[in-house]
Amino acid sequence: MVGDGYSWLWNNPVTREVTRCPKRIADLIWSDHHKGGYGSHRVTEKIVEVVPTNMLNIPSYARWFVRMAGISGATAVALGAYGAHVFYRREYPEELKQVYETANRYHFIHTLALLGVPLCKRPKLAGALLITGTAVFCGTCYYYALTGSKNVRQYTPYGGMLLIVGWLSMIF
Structure with a gap:
C-alpha cells in the first residue's frame, strides 16, 4: 500500500x-x-x-482544560448565535456591535487554545492564564457591548495581558 x-x-x-x-x-x-x-x-x-x-500520556488534571474548552466553546456558540439573531438586528451603535464581534472572536480563538493546554509543559499555569484572560477580556467586552456601560472597560487590557502571558507560558 x-x-x-x-x-x-x-x-x-x-x-x-x-x-x-x-x-x-x-x-x-x-x-x-x-x-x-x-x-x-x-x-x-x-x-x-x-x-x-x-x-502522548496526558495527566488527568490537564484533561480538565479540555472539559473547560467544551464549556467555553458551547458558551461562545450560544453568545455568537445571540449576537447574530438578536443583538445585531437591534438598534445599537455600530461601535458596540464591533466590540461584541471582537469579544466573540477572541472567545472562540482562546477556546481552541485551551484544547492545546494539556500538551504544554505547565498546563495548570497556561490553562489558568487563558481561562482567566478570556473571562476578563471577553467578559468586559460582552458587558460593554450589551449594556453600553463603560465602567468595566478599564479591566479589558488586563484580560488582554493575561491572554498574552498565557500564550507565552505555552512555550516554556
Whole structure:
C-alpha cells in the first residue's frame, strides 16, 4: 500500500488501534458463539487496553482544560448565535456591535487554545492564564457591548495581558 497516498493514515498509531477495534469485538463474539455456545455462562477473558509507547500520556488534571474548552466553546456558540439573531438586528451603535464581534472572536480563538493546554509543559499555569484572560477580556467586552456601560472597560487590557502571558507560558 506504500505509494497509494494513504500511507500516512496507516502509520498513525491511533488509526491502527481504531481499525483493529471491530476485529477484536468480532473475535470475542465469534469465539463465544463457537466455544461456549449460546447458553454458555463461561467467563470471557478481560480485555486490557495497551497504549502504544509513542502516544502522548496526558495527566488527568490537564484533561480538565479540555472539559473547560467544551464549556467555553458551547458558551461562545450560544453568545455568537445571540449576537447574530438578536443583538445585531437591534438598534445599537455600530461601535458596540464591533466590540461584541471582537469579544466573540477572541472567545472562540482562546477556546481552541485551551484544547492545546494539556500538551504544554505547565498546563495548570497556561490553562489558568487563558481561562482567566478570556473571562476578563471577553467578559468586559460582552458587558460593554450589551449594556453600553463603560465602567468595566478599564479591566479589558488586563484580560488582554493575561491572554498574552498565557500564550507565552505555552512555550516554556
